[in-house]
Amino acid sequence: MKLYFSQTSPFVRKVVIAAQEKGLAGEVAFVEAADMDGLAGDNPLEKVPALVTDDGQALYDSMVICDYLDSRGSGPELIPADPAARSTVLCRHALADGIMEAGLARVMEGRRPEDKQWSDWSERQEGKITRALDRLESEAAGLGDTVDLSTIAVGAALGYVDFRLGHLNWRDGRPALAAWYEAFAKRPSMAGTVPSDPA
């Protein structure tokens, strides 16, 4: 399998954590951002992550890739078959993905020349993140020590907020979520994938 990869993307991190938890990391060849010539050919949206399977099938986006890994690997079931559990996991995954999307939009806005930045837009993105974090705080008791698509996505999303949006101080007023994250972040799949800017 070939994975188009960026060390700073929370969506990529979600896939890499999933691959590790499913015991498939050793089968993944990483294609770094510097060598992205083929990406648009394999993913017309030109986004990472994209995965090319050993059969030559190109898969995107991150949730589709996680679903593929779930069907192939060993380890915990990432997307439950049980309908009620499945809806809970997929909805919580959507919440975490929304934090990543809004976070990315906020970060990209902040990189525009200062006179072209739209503060209303940035505040709107931060509002989404804040409300989603509050929802996760209220649901933190349900996260437990489960490893599934939702907890992996929440872990990757919180890691991204730490990485790029530290000024939000997300732990303030969210003790249950902070405690859950502290424990989850110790998993080797999390500890080994902490984002950093390229040197």
Ligand SMILES: N[C@@H](CCC(=O)N[C@@H](CS)C(=O)NCC(=O)O)C(=O)O
């Ligand atoms: N919904 C997509 C989002 C992927 C995404 O936004 N990736 C960003 C990096 S974090 C990207 O490749 N952006 C490049 C672009 O939009 O051109 C997924 O889950 O895979």
